[in-house]
Amino acid sequence: MEFPSSLPPPAVLEVRGLRRHFGKVPAVDGVDLTVREGEIYGFLGINGAGKTTTIRALMGIIAAEAGTISLLGETTRRTSVAQKRRIGYVSQEQNFYPWMTCAALGRFVGAFYPTWDGAEFARLLSVLEVPAERRVSELSGGMRAKLALALALAPRPALLILDEPTAGLDPVARREFMQLIVAQARQHRRTTLFSSHLIDEVERTADRVGIIHRGRMHFEGSLRELRGLVRRVRVPLGVEFVPPPDFELWRDEPQDGVRTLALRAAPTAWDGLALPPGAVVEELSLEDAFIACVGSTVVRL
Amino acid sequence: MIRGLLAKELRQHGYTLAFLFVMMLGALALIAGNATLRRAGGGGFSAVLILHYTYVPLACLVLGQVLIATEFRQKTQLFLEGLPLPRWRMIGVKFTLGLAVLVAAITAALFVAGWQARGTEAMTPRFATLVALKSAGWVWFMYTLCFALSFLGRYRVILGATLFIGFLMFAESGVRVAEFGPLALVDQRFAYERQIFPTGALAIAAGAGLGLAALGFALGLVRDASVAAMLAEKMSSREKVVMTLLSLIVLVVFGHVAERRKATRPVRMPGAIEVERGVVRVAVAAAVDAPSRAESAALERIAARAAEELGALAEYLGCTSFPPIFIVHRRDLAAEELTNGNLKYSQGVMLRANLVAKDFDEAALLERLVRESLLAHTSGLAGRDRNTWAFDGLVAWWPVRAEAAAAGAPDAAWLPAAALVMPRDFSPRHLRAWSSVWMVNVEQSRALAAVGLGVLAQRHGVEARQRFLSAMFGPARPQDVRGWLADVLQPPHRRLRTTTGVTVETLIAEWRAAVLAVPPP
Numbered sequence: 001m002e003f004p005s006s007l008p009p010p011a012v013l014e015v016r017g018l019r020r021h022f023g024k025v026p027a028v029d030g031v032d033l034t035v036r037e038g039e040i041y042g043f044l045g046i047n048g049a050g051k052t053t054t055i056r057a058l059m060g061i062i063a064a065e066a067g068t069i070s071l072l073g074e075t076t077r078r079t080s081v082a083q084k085r086r087i088g089y090v091s092q093e094q095n096f097y098p099w100m101t102c103a104a105l106g107r108f109v110g111a112f113y114p115t116w117d118g119a120e121f122a123r124l125l126s127v128l129e130v131p132a133e134r135r136v137s138e139l140s141g142g143m144r145a146k147l148a149l150a151l152a153l154a155p156r157p158a159l160l161i162l163d164e165p166t167a168g169l170d171p172v173a174r175r176e177f178m179q180l181i182v183a184q185a186r187q188h189r190r191t192t193l194f195s196s197h198l199i200d201e202v203e204r205t206a207d208r209v210g211i212i213h214r215g216r217m218h219f220e221g222s223l224r225e226l227r228g229l230v231r232r233v234r235v236p237l238g239v240e241f242v243p244p245p246d247f248e249l250w251r252d253e254p255q256d257g258v259r260t261l262a263l264r265a266a267p268t269a270w271d272g273l274a275l276p277p278g279a280v281v282e283e284l285s286l287e288d289a290f291i292a293c294v295g296s297t298v299v300r301l
Numbered sequence: 302m303i304r305g306l307l308a309k310e311l312r313q314h315g316y317t318l319a320f321l322f323v324m325m326l327g328a329l330a331l332i333a334g335n336a337t338l339r340r341a342g343g344g345g346f347s348a349v350l351i352l353h354y355t356y357v358p359l360a361c362l363v364l365g366q367v368l369i370a371t372e373f374r375q376k377t378q379l380f381l382e383g384l385p386l387p388r389w390r391m392i393g394v395k396f397t398l399g400l401a402v403l404v405a406a407i408t409a410a411l412f413v414a415g416w417q418a419r420g421t422e423a424m425t426p427r428f429a430t431l432v433a434l435k436s437a438g439w440v441w442f443m444y445t446l447c448f449a450l451s452f453l454g455r456y457r458v459i460l461g462a463t464l465f466i467g468f469l470m471f472a473e474s475g476v477r478v479a480e481f482g483p484l485a486l487v488d489q490r491f492a493y494e495r496q497i498f499p500t501g502a503l504a505i506a507a508g509a510g511l512g513l514a515a516l517g518f519a520l521g522l523v524r525d526a527s528v529a530a531m532l533a534e535k536m537s538s539r540e541k542v543v544m545t546l547l548s549l550i551v552l553v554v555f556g557h558v559a560e561r562r563k564a565t566r567p568v569r570m571p572g573a574i575e576v577e578r579g580v581v582r583v584a585v586a587a588a589v590d591a592p593s594r595a596e597s598a599a600l601e602r603i604a605a606r607a608a609e610e611l612g613a614l615a616e617y618l619g620c621t622s623f624p625p626i627f628i629v630h631r632r633d634l635a636a637e638e639l640t641n642g643n644l645k646y647s648q649g650v651m652l653r654a655n656l657v658a659k660d661f662d663e664a665a666l667l668e669r670l671v672r673e674s675l676l677a678h679t680s681g682l683a684g685r686d687r688n689t690w691a692f693d694g695l696v697a698w699w700p701v702r703a704e705a706a707a708a709g710a711p712d713a714a715w716l717p718a719a720a721l722v723m724p725r726d727f728s729p730r731h732l733r734a735w736s737s738v739w740m741v742n743v744e745q746s747r748a749l750a751a752v753g754l755g756v757l758a759q760r761h762g763v764e765a766r767q768r769f770l771s772a773m774f775g776p777a778r779p780q781d782v783r784g785w786l787a788d789v790l791q792p793p794h795r796r797l798r799t800t801t802g803v804t805v806e807t808l809i810a811e812w813r814a815a816v817l818a819v820p821p822p
Contacts, residue, residue, distance in 0.1 A: 081385045081387055084384075084385035085385040091380075093376075093379070094380075095375070095376045095380040096377070097313065098375075108309050109384065111302060112385050113385065
């Protein structure tokens with residue numbers, strides 16, 4: 001799934017120093033992220049990490065207090081209407097007009113996109129098995145998500161942004177939905193950014209990931225890079241071990257009678273790491289790396 | 302983009318807008334058919350004035366509700382925000398659509414009124430411009446007010462209601478609210494004024510409307526519409542309590558201000574005979590050019606008698622203030638006719654009677670004065686259903702208190718009548734809903750009430766009766782929420798217990814026993 005990295009494709013979306021507070025709470029505090037052409041970017045973070053705020057700022061729904069957004073070659077503080085016309089957007093909750101039929105909703109949304117393809121919308125509804133003449137109020141959660149995807153894809157956008165699109169779906173519907181996203185992204189080489197807090201979903205789907213925590217980006221790169229950078233060191237209790245200065249400590253806690261450290265360092269630095277007797281280095285799964293990254297601790301009852 | 306939005310709004314609210322037009326058609330039919338109004342002058346424009354008071358505010362409220370409040374309450378504005386559509390345009394389309402619907406409706410009404418009036422009135426361009434401008438100013442103000450209110454989400458109803466009640470309170474208190482800018486545009490001169498342009502009122506209406514429209518847009522746009530979205534959330538239980546308390550406080554303040562304003566406009570009766578006794582002031586005047594000697598003597602006697610009677614009552618109840626009493630002598634009234642001058646409670650009591658009529662019943666006048674003055678003193682609270690038994694008893698007993706005391710058996714005169722009306726299961730429930738007793742027979746129910754007070758005095762002492770009546774009717778009650786609250790918090794049974802130590806159940810038992818002791822007729 002990972003992108004061949006010999007010559008990185010150009011960036012479709014580049015965010016630098018994005019900042020937004022709600023009252024005194026920094027929801028997004030200097031976020032930098034880059035999404036390259038044709039890739040599927042998984043935007044990973046726990047609930048309240050700042051994913052939705054970042055995406056809403058990218059969509060121009062809320063204004064950023066600081067930072068720049070370079071979108072499709074145009075750099076602004078706030079995404080313009082012209083830029084939004086080239087983005088397909090699926091929000092976390094589908095607040096459609098319940099009285100509209102799916103077809104009517106398509107006609108309504110189509111009026112806002114010069115590139116709207118009515119035939120494509122009808123085809124998508126058919127492929128996704130969404131009944132065109134059914135009212136939105138009569139659709140299940142999964143159907144609504146598919147309808148949102150069809151609405152987002154019908155204008156043939158250059159960039160597709162999905163904000164936790166599978167939230168609230170059952171595991172089968174979730175997997176089916178993510179397969180649809182991957183299929184359309186691969187088929188049309190459509191740049192896709194989706195946010196999620198489900199690690200397996202991101203692991204299966206994304207070419208590159210960005211991990212956000214407490215409004216700050218903690219990591220951005222491919223999953224292989226993440227596994228190469230972050231590893232676990234297990235040291236017997238009582239044995240002294242101080243990580244070298246070029247190692248960034250992400251996590252340090254006793255676990256099952258062993259001191260467990262999650263460290264981040266360049267892959268070459270790991271080869272030269274001097275370990276005390278009895279200590280071992282282990283590779284991390286994405287889930288472990290993510291948990292190490294966001295710094296959550298094991299609850300002890 | 303705009304066409305798409307308009308089509309959506311029309312599809313979503315088509316029925317409501319159609320309903321507004323049907324209402325308008327009904328109103329137009331009223332204009333066309335109302336021959337009375339046409340004959341009264343002002344043509345159909347008088348009917349347009351009625352529309353301005355009724356249809357326009359209602360239509361504005363409905364439009365604000367369906368176009369703005371519903372969008373935010375259902376959170377569908379979040380869907381629109383995801384589309385390539387500037388937020389200001391979304392609100393702008395709604396604002397314009399609502400205003401267009403309203404303007405179209407009122408324009409139609411004006412055309413029909415003008416068409417109707419073409420044969421009977423001089424439809425000069427100046428008059429037409431005047432009517433159109435006044436209508437436009439009023440519609441603009443009302444629409445922008447409801448537009449701004451509709452962004453207040455869960456607070457819009459409570460704020461709107463508070464504004465409306467406050468307006469009524471101020472209007473009631475004599476504040477000339479009808480002369481304020483937008484309201485001055487639709488005053489009684491609307492259908493008749495042909496010369497004077499109300500430039501000041503128009504300017505105020507336009508300015509206020511602009512301010513309100515700006516407020517509405519600001520609420521819809523500020524902080525990325527998060528303020529409007531937050532306000533549209535449902536009210537929590539705690540918030541409901543807080544808002545209720547706040548509304549009560551606002552109403553109390555409004556009521557207080559209105560009450561103060563009312564008090565500043567006392568009634569004057571030049572040339573009246575005035576007699577004071579303690580806190581009571583009685584003024585008696587004759588509504589005739591030159592009263593005869595007999596009339597003057599009657600006026601003086603009545604003034605002295607009323608002041609004496611009411612002064613004693615005020616003293617008995619421990620009143621520190623008492624409403625001014627005005628009695629007007631009118632020769633045209635029949636002997637038994639006693640008409641009310643319909644003063645506001647804060648202004649006092651005015652009764653009209655023919656004081657020199659052959660069969661004039663002075664006792665009836667005094668009893669009526671006692672009743673009306675206590676109602677005014679308590680701002681009508683004495684007449685609340687649960688207070689009525691004590692009130693009726695006092696009013697029946699007070700004028701004959703001397704005779705009753707002299708007879709030694711205060712209940713004797715009333716007992717037979719009381720026995721006829723007392724329910725078999727007479728209980729505190731009947732005291733709380735005294736209307737269920739007096740609906741059987743008013744006079745007999747008053748006798749029963751008087752017996753109750755008599756029993757209280759017989760069994761627990763005359764001081765107990767005085768303390769109870771004093772607690773019930775002694776303190777003046779303001780005519781607003783404060784007075785109502787004080788009355789609600791101190792029901793008669795509580796006042797009875799705290800002032801006499803007697804529970805209502807005990808009193809009822811003694812009362813029943815006294816009435817049942819009367820042999821059946």
